[in-house]
Amino acid sequence: MALTGHLSDLSLSELIEFFCNQRKSGRLRVLYPQGSGYFYLQAGSVVDARIGTLRGIDAVYYALTLANAKFEFSGSAEAPERTINQPWTQVVLEGLRRLDEGITPADAFPEGFSPETDEIQVVKQAAESESIHPSHVPAFLSFMGGESTNRKPMVAGAIAVAILASVAAIGVPAGWYSRPNVAAVAAQPPVAAPVEAPPVVTATPEAVATQSPEASSNSEDAAALAARRQRERDRARARDEKAALSGANGANNSGPKKVAVTVTYDESGRVIQASGGDASALRIARQKRFPPGKAGSATVTIPIN
Numbered sequence: 409m410a411l412t413g414h415l416s417d418l419s420l421s422e423l424i425e426f427f428c429n430q431r432k433s434g435r436l437r438v439l440y441p442q443g444s445g446y447f448y449l450q451a452g453s454v455v456d457a458r459i460g461t462l463r464g465i466d467a468v469y470y471a472l473t474l475a476n477a478k479f480e481f482s483g484s485a486e487a488p489e490r491t492i493n494q495p496w497t498q499v500v501l502e503g504l505r506r507l508d509e510g511i512t513p514a515d516a517f518p519e520g521f522s523p524e525t526d527e528i529q530v531v532k533q534a535a536e537s538e539s540i541h542p543s544h545v546p547a548f549l550s551f552m553g554g555e556s557t558n559r560k561p562m563v564a565g566a567i568a569v570a571i572l573a574s575v576a577a578i579g580v581p582a583g584w585y586s587r588p589n590v591a592a593v594a595a596q597p598p599v600a601a602p603v604e605a606p607p608v609v610t611a612t613p614e615a616v617a618t619q620s621p622e623a624s625s626n627s628e629d630a631a632a633l634a635a636r637r638q639r640e641r642d643r644a645r646a647r648d649e650k651a652a653l654s655g656a657n658g659a660n661n662s663g664p665k666k667v668a669v670t671v672t673y674d675e676s677g678r679v680i681q682a683s684g685g686d687a688s689a690l691r692i693a694r695q696k697r698f699p700p701g702k703a704g705s706a707t708v709t710i711p712i713n
Contacts, residue, residue, distance in 0.1 A: 415476040421500045423479065428452045428496050435485035438471065439478045442517040445471050448487035454496045456487040460516030464491035465499055469513040472503045664711040669693040672705040688712050 415423065415438070424436065424447060431452035438445040438459075445459035445467065457467040492499065506513070669684035677698035682690045689710035696708065 411481040412479065414478050420471055420474075421503075424449070424454060424496060425500075427481070428454070432481075432483065433486075434481055434483035435487075436479060436481050439480075440474050441477070442474075443521070445474075447471075448485070450487060454492050454499070455490045456492060460521060461518060462514060462516040465494070465502075466514055467516065468492070468499050469503045469506060470516045472500070472507065473513065667710050667712055668707055669710050670705065670707050671696065672703075673698045674703045676700045684710075686710075686712060 418426070420438065427434075427436065427449055429452070433450050433452075434448075436447040436449065438447070440459075443460050446457065447454060447468075448456040454468075457464060457471070459467040459471050462470055667684060667686040667689035669682050669686075669689050671679045671683075671693050672681040673679045677700040679694050679696055679698070682693040684690050684693070689712055692710045693708055698704075698706070
């Protein structure tokens with residue numbers, strides 16, 4: 409059922425916004441004094457617009473400049489093509505911006521334009537769209553739309569017979585051909601199995617256990633030789649490390665430094681005075697003890713690390 413009204417309380421943009429929010433699909437026709445404008449919606453989106461000689465977004469920009477007019481909405485009409493890919497709000501904002509900046513859209517009704525011819529063309533396009541998608545009937549059944557109701561059962565019966573004949577033509581010969589195929593397969597000579605290459609056995613413990621005695625002996629000899637060479641390399645490395653360590657220790661332990669210190673001691677053998685050039689040596693010399701009995705002096709050698 410068509411919805412009609414007048415653009416008095418709502419503007420064109422608000423009216424289409426209402427249909428978009430309701431996710432409507434169909435055609436909104438606005439009757440202006442100059443001619444009609446057509447706006448096609450699909451699932452709440454404006455996909456096509458036409459007014460006079462303008463199509464798409466240019467038609468929307470021009471329609472926003474027109475005054476109020478009557479409108480009617482039909483939910484059965486479909487857009488012949490898609491000319492608008494932007495959201496409706498974006499299209500309206502761009503149109504309002506152009507109006508604010510004084511950008512005049514192209515004239516949709518130039519001199520010589522005939523509204524009657526435009527109406528006929530729109531009606532023709534709508535009829536072609538409905539003929540392409542007539543209630544979503546498959547193409548191979550579309551010819552039934554023009555037949556009378558008396559011939560529909562006859563046509564349906566003919567289609568059923570044709571389908572059964574096709575199934576029989578495909579299925580029965582398949583049964584006939586199956587037996588010769590089986591006989592042909594049975595008559596074919598046996599094909600020799602391909603000779604597979606011997607598998608490569610890796611030297612794992614399980615594989616070694618399954619080898620022959622000669623192979624096991626060769627494997628053991630090779631393993632023993634490899635182990636002996638490894639031990640020799642380890643020994644040589646240990647000798648080199650030991651020699652390097654001994655050389656380092658010899659360099660560090662070449663001998664302590666020896667310092668001569670002159671000391672004077674009393675009758676009890678306690679050092680009462682020491683003189684020398686090294687403080688560590690003097691400290692060690694003062695701690696020495698001499699045999700008690702007679703005081704005297706002596707020169708001692710103190711090792712210093």
